[in-house]
Amino acid sequence: MDPIRDVLLDAPLVRDRGGDSLQRQLLNRIRDAILDGRFPPGCRLPGSRGLAVDLGISRNSVTAVYEQLGAEGYIELNRRGTKVAALGRSRAPTTPGRAAPLRLALPQLSERGTRVVSRFADAAETLAFKPGVPALARFPLSAWKSCFDRAFKTAGVSALGYGNPAGEAALRDAILRHLAVARGVRCEAGQVVITEGAQEALNLCVRLVTNPGDTAWVEDPGYRGAQTAFQCGDLRVEPVRVDSAGLVVPADAWTAAPPRLIYTTPSHQYPTGGVLPVARRLALIRQAQACGAWIIEDDYDSEFRHTGELIGAMQGLVPQAPVMYVGTFSKTLFPALRLGFVVLPQALTAVAAPLLKETLRGGHRHEQLALAEFIDSGQFSRHLGRMRRLYRRRQELLRAALAQHLDVPHTVLGGDSGMHLTVRLPPEYPDQAIAEAARAYDMAPAPLSRFALRAQPEDNGLVLGYGNTSESQYPALVQRLARLARAQRLKG
């Protein structure tokens, strides 16, 4: 028997096999046999005429397959026939027709990649209490569609090419105007860089101002996305504790572990909900200036302030503050939009321009133009107003449900802004077990301990996102959580 022919004639080629022509089937059969070693280098393939007869296909098809394999370098064709080329494989089997087991080395992730630990189980946006999800059903889809249609009509094909790496001028201007009024951010349009959500803004900050091995301070407990961005940037991530008002920097930390980067959520600490008082903000800016550190101010959901006046951004407190102000439309509009931005300090903007140009590409241009119109036409502010009222009401009702139905010892943290409440539980109520058990009831609260880098006993509780969970469900859901908490309670 000829082992080569055995492989080639192993099974008939099948007509009408969902898009795979006879020619493509033969091509794949030979290519696979060469790649997995059944057709070793130097072995001869049968003549096209005989093979065509044996397979019941036209000779032209076989010739076309051989030519294609020749063009790709799998076989060599010459007057004396067709033979398999040497592919430089390290282990070629010697017996034609017998497949050598392919030894695939396990992929080795980069060191920085292995440092990133995924701490949250995937959860659908629709699960109750999932943090960070806005009220998706309340998004004004038709108004958004009109802005989108107009962007397509007006910009048309001219916005199909690469855009300005820092984003569409119209959107940068719109953001600048909005931030000046709503957040007290001081900047010029040139300082605004549009990014693919806050996450890309964080990555960009790392690229702009850090070197591998630099120290980044992160709030502990804090936002996992920031920790991930810094770990991927080869930074030494140094947890800094938060109290009920936010980041607390121990006096000796500035000399013990001087930072290059400081990540903070001063207007609404994520996830414990504190608001950093102005004196602590000013002290942080002063100290950062003195030691040459940059602050990332992540202002992810402070547009939804529920008590008193809006709290201005840290960025606008001091002229030339070393603050990179990061914002996102994931909370104010919807996460899949993947649009966010960073406002760079003016001094950094000029030196960053070449790097921005080389590393960003300027895409999603119609979305950006639609968003610019959505903001400029006042629809963004109106939507924010509606959502603020909705979240305020949802928060009040969730607080009431917790007070009435969560009959295990607990403390509700923060809640002056945003779309979540954090409920601290005593350590004998293990948050991860409760959160896991809640999945069976279509709930996805996040365990507080998962936000901690150096977990303390008080980092135990549940982060309850109420943005996308209807208030009518709160009593039943909280009763269920209370039952789960009691069932998971550690004995002894």
Ligand SMILES: Cc1ncc(COP(=O)(O)O)c(C=O)c1O
């Ligand atoms: C603290 C914080 N910052 C930023 C974001 C938004 O990230 P992105 O814009 O990448 O969706 C989130 C989302 O959950 C967040 O919790």
